[in-house]
Amino acid sequence: MTDTSPRALPTRPVAPHQLAWLRRELTDWTAEGLISDQQAARIAARYRSEHHARISVGRVLLYLGGGFVGVGLIWLVAANLDELSPLARFCAVAALWLAFLVGGEWLAARHASPPLVGAARLLAALGAGAMIFQAAQSLQVPAYEPRLVGLWAAGTLLHGYLTRSHVPFFVGLVTGVTWWFWQPLWDAPDGLTIVLLFGAGAVLATSLAVLHDGWIDSYAWAWRTVGGAMALLALFAAAIPDIGSDGIEWTTWLVVALVVAGVAALAAVLTRPGLRVLEPLGAVLVLLVATLIGLWTTGTDTTSVDAADWAHAAVAVTAYVVLAVGLVALGTVRDHQPLIWMAMVGLVVFTTFQSFAVFAPIVTGAWLFVVLGTVFLGTGFLFDRARRQLAHALDGDSPTTTRRTDR
Incomplete structure (x- = not known):
């Protein structure tokens, strides 16, 4: 192999933590005999640390x-x-x-x-x-x-x-x-219209994110962030008791929004084969589930909680947990930290909101805070534990994934 002088190679500025990771990897590769010391030095010479003054x-x-x-x-x-x-x-x-x-x-x-x-x-x-x-x-x-x-x-x-x-x-x-x-x-300013718009927005933004992957990655990051937020808000709004008691009021613009979201999802599925199609398909599933939960009315009596109210809350929480875990997996695979944080914060807030809706008519005063605090702590602990295990499993399955340390 012909050696090229490092000074003749163009250098690329990278963040300090990226350069530190690269040097650790080069040390491991050299120790394992994958590359020589000379090759490691040439690779390291291609990059320089640059402290970006973000603000x-x-x-x-x-x-x-x-x-x-x-x-x-x-x-x-x-x-x-x-x-x-x-x-x-x-x-x-x-x-x-x-x-x-x-x-x-x-x-x-x-x-x-x-x-x-x-x-x-x-x-x-x-x-x-x-x-x-x-x-x-x-x-x-x-x-x-x-x-x-x-x-x-x-x-x-x-x-x-x-x-x-x-x-x-x-x-x-x-x-x-x-x-x-x-x-x-x-x-049509009604509650179920908001649910449908959140869900359709999740489908559209997620599909656009998949379509932007490999084309304009920074825009894909932005669209994926919007899609995750829309999906969380769709299920959150749908779980509000009796938000869809008036049914769906179809308007021209609502139909246009759903059609545009559907076309974007179809384009993503047809042009981006492989596991990436799970993102738009998952958003479509969120839209359907949110609509069904929104249409499920359990009555307007807030003084008592019956079996239907418990079932509604249980289904809503289960759907939200599945969505949150899915977003954590997506955020871990894509190295997209906002998705992970949105899912974690959203799940804790959503569970607490549902606890207020279910427990408030049953227990009051200090006991209500005890119950809600217990739910809050339990949800946060279980979610953080699941996030750590998922990140560890994904890192173990993919040898090219960046090593992550849980903090």
Whole structure:
């Protein structure tokens, strides 16, 4: 094998904990005879430690400044800028948005400081919303309609995907989730609609995460986080007693949301074969289970708890535990810590909520806190133990998985 001088090889900055893990692995590989000392040195020379200042004063000030200016633009639009004509107001806001958009991409092409580029792109993303609201006002369209937020979300998501930038993508993700719930609830503001939207949102976000794997991994991470949160909230909302007592009120936007989620799930299943299809299929199962639990009504009498109430709570808790364990497994396999923490916190909060619903009519005062505290401690202990055992089993099954130490 021809040796190449380490100084001729490009180096890549990595986080200190990643470099420490790599050096431990290289030591083990060298001891096991898998690679030579010279090869280990060449591999180690390819990487350098870099302490990323994730939160710096400059970054915070730039993003705060961009956020304040963007919100100020929307506020100025809301104030109507009565001193100008509608056309002049729209042209002024559009010019500012275009300047932020072009300026941000110009800075990116010039390889300017990432926080500065991010601040400019944040201004462009927020300015897009200001322009849309101003155009609506100029056309005498009510500014409080959810479809304007939908247009804003579509524009900023397109900006994020075209430039592969996280700031406009994040703005588009937040406004898109807002529109996802606001638009259908505009027509049918009932509890079961919320359950269906949470479930359909879990299907859509999880499917998009699978479709983004290997394409834009950072976006896949964001969509997977949203999908896990939606799934937990779907079962949580469905378990609220008699949330679906009025049945399902079908509206056009609710049907559209379910169809879009179904198409995304089908695309993920057809284009991503293998174990990855379990993610969208699992989200579909969550949607179905949440809908059935929401439709299961046990009465509105809160002064007594009968067998139906106990059965409803038991089924809801069981479904939530299965979902939480599934998210822990997914988070461990994907090395996605937010999923693990969301599942753990969600399960404890959900179990405590169900305990209030079941035990509160039976025991009161100090004994209620004793019972709830016991449930809280027991749930947390069992969940943390299951998480540790699952992580250990997965690490043992996969020789390429990073070693993890339980803390």
